[in-house]
Amino acid sequence: MNFSLPKPDLVIFDCDGVLVDSEVLSCQCLSETLGEIGVEVSIEQVHRLFLGRSTAAVTEYCADRGCPVPETFLPELRSRVRESFKRSLKPIPGIGALLPSLEAPCCVASSSELDRVVLSLALTGLAQHFGDRLYTAQMVARGKPAPDLFLHAAAQMEVAPARTLVIEDSVSGVTAAKAAGMTVWGFVGGSHYVSRDGRAMLKDAGADRVFDRMADFWKDEEHLS
Known part of the structure; x- marks a missing residue:
């Protein structure tokens, strides 16, 4: 597995464009x-x-x-x-199979308001995987691209930033995760990236890896087609 850390103690997912194709x-x-x-x-x-x-x-x-x-x-x-x-609204393809396979705890850190995150997860059948581990920009002083939200989520989950993996689809989210001292993987499998070069944008923002299928989450980059 191509980790920048031996194995994450926490995986933080953005919601829009990562969990749901919104x-x-x-x-x-x-x-x-x-x-x-x-x-x-x-x-x-x-x-x-x-x-x-x-x-x-x-x-x-x-x-x-x-x-x-x-x-x-x-x-x-x-x-x-x-x-x-x-x-x-639909879930991102493959996310429903990925979430139960995670060995590390996971949570959501989203710029959207809490009621929208709750609705999104309920509509797509993903709520069961997160419970109340939902953190939003309204809970911190500064939203993304500031690191506050990711640091807040890690603190609530009692995991060090350096042991945290973030999955993000936006430049502001990647920037925030890197500023928080976390490993971040860019995801470009949402429909909003069909006609855009999301890989280059997220790499330039500092993403440690960029992938486009949740089925490839644990695969080494060199083995991807």
Whole structure:
């Protein structure tokens, strides 16, 4: 196995784009909701600007451009995402088989709000693998790309950062994990990477390894086709 550490004592999973194939759905919802308040941001721009980041990054972006979001913006976005997920959300292929095979404890560390993470895991049948081991950006002072969330998750799980493996699909998430002193593997198997060179982006951000199938999670890179 191609580890940068002998064997992790904890595996931290991001949620969107790693456990559930949600990024295309959520980017579409965000682009539409921003458009309704007069902020035209394409789905491609949403992906580039906000992938792996919390809604605070969105509101800051709008405020910096002289268009502070109305009070109705976040409730409307949450409602739109919830309905989209209920219609179309699927788990990442292979994740349901991988999670029970992990020898180390695992948890979730997501930039999404807790109720969205809970909904995502419930809809895709993955909740049983995590219980209440769910940590979100609302629990820390700074979200990704700051290391706070990953450090908080490791502290709650009582595992040293150096003994922790993070699975991330975004540049901000990879940056945060590396800043936390953790090993991080980039995952590019979500549908939002079908037409993008995610491998190069995550490698450039510092990912120790990049892979695109959960079935290859434990395989050495040199043995991958």
